[in-house]
Amino acid sequence: MSVLHRTGARVLDPRLDPAYHIPIISDGIHEETMKDLVLKLLPEIKEINDPTLQEKVTACWQEAIEFRGWTEALLLNIPFTLLAENVQIMFIDHVRAVCRMCIAVDKTLDQYHSRKKTTVNRDHLVAGALLADVGKLLEFEIVDGKPVKSDYGKHIRHPFSGVGLAFKHGLPSEVMHIIATHSKEGAGEKRTPESIIFHHADFIDFELVK
Numbered sequence: 001m002s003v004l005h006r007t008g009a010r011v012l013d014p015r016l017d018p019a020y021h022i023p024i025i026s027d028g029i030h031e032e033t034m035k036d037l038v039l040k041l042l043p044e045i046k047e048i049n050d051p052t053l054q055e056k057v058t059a060c061w062q063e064a065i066e067f068r069g070w071t072e073a074l075l076l077n078i079p080f081t082l083l084a085e086n087v088q089i090m091f092i093d094h095v096r097a098v099c100r101m102c103i104a105v106d107k108t109l110d111q112y113h114s115r116k117k118t119t120v121n122r123d124h125l126v127a128g129a130l131l132a133d134v135g136k137l138l139e140f141e142i143v144d145g146k147p148v149k150s151d152y153g154k155h156i157r158h159p160f161s162g163v164g165l166a167f168k169h170g171l172p173s174e175v176m177h178i179i180a181t182h183s184k185e186g187a188g189e190k191r192t193p194e195s196i197i198f199h200h201a202d203f204i205d206f207e208l209v210k
């Protein structure tokens with residue numbers, strides 16, 4: 001049985017074992033396929049101007065998908081939150097919609113405030129928007145055919161696992177800040193302009209379904 005799918009009561013997640021550091025996929029062809037899948041699911045990655053930052057964002061998603069062996073079909077069909085009943089908005093659509101909202105907000109502020117606008121780093125904003133929820137692929141698992149919060153997710157919510165992935169792949173601290181502060185964990189923190197934009201866009205999607 002894969003790590004993603006399990007039935008019945010508690011099963012220890014082998015990837016919580018500190019000995020688990022063996023890459024699941026190592027051949028070049030599969031690596032390329034995984035990268036293509038990430039870019040297909042999230043074409044907004046191309047909205048990032050810096051190619052190195054694009055690569056790092058893609059690498060985080062690739063590792064998060066591989067962690068539990070998520071499939072394209074599952075990624076497109078799990079709800080974006082487990083904190084509300086009967087959520088019809090799917091995970092990938094939420095990530096993409098909120099990312100697009102962030103870009104639209106930034107463009108609108110450019111258009112109307114121009115020189116008076118608070119400076120926003122668009123690349124950091126887009127990268128943070130795309131990575132804020134990547135940790136949900138570690139937080140969620142499928143039990144008896146349904147997405148649920150895993151034991152791992154009960155210990156480490158997605159802002160923490162997201163920062164862990166981002167740190168591993170060398171994302172700048174400005175992007176990790178957006179991941180770290182986007183949700184309730186960031187309440188009371190002084191958010192950067194990019195994190196403020198993301199937080200509000202994210203909560204539009206969340207509050208409309210909860």
Ligand SMILES: [Fe+2]
Pocket residue numbers: 132133158182183
């Ligand atoms: Fe989130």
